Amino acid sequence: MAALPHRYPMLLVDRVEMIVPDQLITAIKAVSMNEGFFQGHFPGRPIMPGVLIVEALAQAAGILAVESLGLANSGKLVYFMAIEGAKFRAPVEPGCLLQLDVEFVQKRASVCKFAGRASVNGKLAAEAQFTAMIADPPSA
Template sequence: MNIEKLNFDIHKILTLLPHRYPFLMVDRVTEIVPHKSIKALKNVTVNEPFFQGHFPQRPVMPGVMILEALAQTAALLTFSEEEQDFENTLYYFVGIDGARFKRVVEPGDQLILNVTFERYMRGIWKFKAVAEVEGAVACEAELMCTVKKMDAA
């Protein structure tokens, strides 16, 4: 199995994903096996805007934001699959199955985002996704996504 070690930094991520602060949830891609899997990271800081209300007395990263980080990582794997016009392409989340949260994610944690391609059928990509902190599973789920061309305005 050929694992490509990449310097897939934030600048490259910004060319592939349309998300921007405060909704960009991937800081770096550390490994990618085209057509198979991707490993990325998200550094969780106390400055994240969602911590103001979730929860002020003990900040906890919302589970939906962990799922969003996994979906963005899956998008990066999808975009590595084929040549696309990234500026005119949007990646939509269409389903989540079996989502489980097993560990609290707090400021100072580093989320390791592991996504594996499972199948592609009728325009839907399916992935197995796991987010870990210090080797412990924080969240796991099956994600379904689709890629659509944006209409010209």
């Protein structure tokens, strides 16, 4: 995932299935029992934390923004700014493929809005609308 600055263990997109710049992306996260968060969330009944499902959607949106706005090799980063209407509909368990569908809703100056849905086997697991900003990385 060269379009993202994230790396293990925070890289939550395994592959892109489809991307239509300026419109939408479908990406996949293969949810494995080897994910570190399952050790404590929850022992005996592992469930992917909702905040990480939203992060996976945000990362898919970041890939869509990079491709749509020609940001590859620009040095710019996509920063997650706000989330609205997050709803968690079904648990995400180890062994499933989490499908991440994100729509590019709007761009104004350096601010982009997205709508995302995460599902497993066609069943909605989570949804949210979120805002991101395109900016230079902080100086060291």
